[in-house]
Amino acid sequence: MDKTVNQKAWFLVLPVFLVVAFSAVLPLMTVVNYSMQDTFGNNQFFWNGVGWFKELLDPSTDLGGRFLASLGRNLFFSLVILAIEVPLGIVVALSMPRDGWTVAACLVTLALPLLIPWNVVGTIWQIFGRPDIGLLGYTLNAIGIDYNYVSNAVDAWITVIVMDVWHWTSLVALLCYAGLKSIPEAYYQAAQIDGASRWAVFKAIQLPKMNRVLLIAVLLRFMDSFMIYTEPFVVTGGGPGNSTTFVSIELVKIALGQFDLGKAAALSLVYNLIILIVCWIFYTVMTNAGSERKPQEGAA
Amino acid sequence: MHSIPGRRLIMGLFLIFLLLPIYWLVNMSFKTNAEIVSTMTLWPHTPTLQHYKRIFTDESWYSGYINSLEYVILNTIISISVALPAAYAFSRYRFLGDKHLFFWLLSNRMAPAAVYALPFFNLYSAIGLFDTPWAVALAHCIFNVPLAVWILEGFVSGVPREIDETAFLDGYSFPRFFIRILVPLIASGIGVAAFFCFMFSWVELLLARTLTSVQTKPIAAIMTRTVSAAGMDWGLLAAAGVLTIIPGALVIWFVRNYIARGFALGRV
Structure with missing residues (x-):
């Protein structure tokens, strides 16, 4: 069905x-404005040009060091949760009951974590x-594993990752299930x-049919995990030390904690730019997948 | 649909993994604080409703739920009503800059809330909307309007174009066609879009907390008050948490067959 041109x-x-x-747009303009200035409180602003951006990308400065470290942590986090959630989501989707009331029960239970405030x-x-x-925590310590997410960085990481798997694997599973249902x-x-x-059925029939939804799942999960703020903030507060401080947490610390508007604004812009690039790739891939699908459907 | 061997076991284990932390929260909300701190019990040995009672009788607590619902509903109404005509336009017509506009909308769905927290604070303070439900409702539009447009566009595209043409031949004006014919046809789509707007506005905290102070504090922000000099009031915190899960759990039942489609932005 071709669309008609209508201005x-x-x-x-x-x-x-x-x-x-x-x-x-209005808030973004404010951010751009701030990113070029320095403030000493009392609403006094001084022109700083691209100073903050230079500092941001230079790991030897305080700001740049913090930004690049949190960016690294965030990328690592995103990759780890993708590596766990995508295969697990596929397995869960393949394990869905075929019919009967259990289907509805499973769907509702799966969706439950998605609806809990972050x-x-x-x-x-x-x-x-x-x-x-x-x-x-009690069980792990009772069987002799020394587990404490408040003081041990590794435990904090494991907790944050397991929490994210708990929170979002259902999304991947639900999307894959929708893809599987269309076969x-x-x-x-x-x-x-x-x-x-x-295995042949999975590889030749199910996986190709899930391509599109898997793509959506991977990109949504990547972008959402890349902006994660509330959940790790509540659990670990970014600690112990800075070990679970992701980019958003660092940003809020600088902006609302220290009220360093210039630095925060510069960080915001670079952060937003990264998301925008990923988003553009997402959009291009999605629209291409859409146009490739049509002739195939015609042939089938 | 064909499944894998051992699927019952896998599904069962995964559901237990999902439900166990929630069970623990519910369990704690029925315990007295003395029981929580002193012993490890798998179910409440001295069950109590004191925490729930406190939330339902103390205005500073239950007003949080009302505040949250207020901006969530406001946001849902704004999002759906502006997104409907746009979804129709994107689905039926090609116009100058349509693809760029669509991409721009999507990019806002993906923008980190942390970036906008401070500018929003300045913007809404400047126009006198700070600490009103309108501030949060408008701020949440940044991710809910694009989402609603995406979902609704998928549903509008499912309506055959012949229906539009027949209606116009029958002499329907555009607004009348829109309200009398199109809206009833995509009622389920509107329901799904409304559900997702409701949900994403309900789970978001960073913006809601930044844009409110006294009058319209959301429940999620009030929950942090349970930390006091006397230590943590764990039971109360757990009860408040359980009460925030209930609205989502209730509405989920109505859209269970559309959940996946909505999460895929109407593109499955």
Whole structure:
């Protein structure tokens, strides 16, 4: 179905444009303005040009060191959770019951963590992992594993990662399940006639059909984990030391904690630029996948 | 759909993994603080409703829920009503800059909230909206409006174009066609989009906390008050947490068949 060209459609888009422009463009301009200045409080601002940006990208300065370290931690975190959540999500989606009331029960339970306010997710794990009152922390210590996410950086990392797996694996699983549901039964019958093994069915039928949703899942998870703030902040507060301080946490520390507006604004812009680039790749890949799909569907 | 061997076991284990931390929170919310701190019990031995009672009778507590619901509902209404016409336009027409506009919208869905916290604070203070539900509702539009446009666009594209053409031939004006014919046809899509707006506004804390101070503090921010000089009031914290899970758990039932489609931004 080809779309018709109609410039009047702009009138329909105008409300969205205005609302989003009001809450996106105006604040972004403020950020750009701040990023070029220095402040000593009392609303006094001094021109600083690209000074903050230079400092930001130079690891030897305080600001640059903190930014690059948190960026590294954040990238590592994103990669680890992707490596766990994507395979686990696929396995869970393949384990969904076929029919009956259990399907609805599983879907609702899977979606439950997604609907919990993020700081409550943090609170749940903060409590769950505590060695004195939390089931997990208490059990681990009882069987002789010295586990304390408040003082041990490795334990803090494990807690934050397990929490994210708990929180978001369901998203990957639900998306894969939707992809799997769109496979016609005839495909499986054909595979059975050909005597295909379980693994062959997965590789030749299920995986290709999940391509699109998996792409969405990976990119959504990458971007959301790259901006993670609330959950690790509640659990570890970025500690012990700086070991779980991700980019957003560092940014809020500088902006609202130290009120260093110039530095925070420069950091914001670079941070936003990284997200924008990833987002552009996402969009291009998605729209290309969409246009490639059509001739295939026509052939089938 | 064909599944893998041992699927019942895998599913069972995963569901237990999901439910165990939630169970622990519920369990704690029914315990007295003395029991929480002194012993490790798998279920409340001296069950109490004192924490829930406190939340429902103390205005500074239950007003938090009302404040949260207020801006969440406001945001959902704004998001859906501006997104509907736009979704129709993106689905049916090609116009100058449509692809760029769509990308720009998507990029806002992905913008880190931390970047906007401070400028929003300045902006809404300047126009006198700070500490009102409107500030949070408008701020949350930055990620909910793009999301609603994406989801609704998918549903509008599912409506055959012949229906539009027939309606216009029958003499329907555009607004009348929109409200009388299109909206009822994509009612389930509107429900799904509303659910997702509700959800993302409900779970977000950073912006909601930054843009409110006294009058409209969201429940999530009030929860942090349980830390006091006398130590942590764990039972109260747990009870407040349980109460924030309930609205989501209730609405999820109605959209269970559309959850995945919504998360895929209407693109499955």
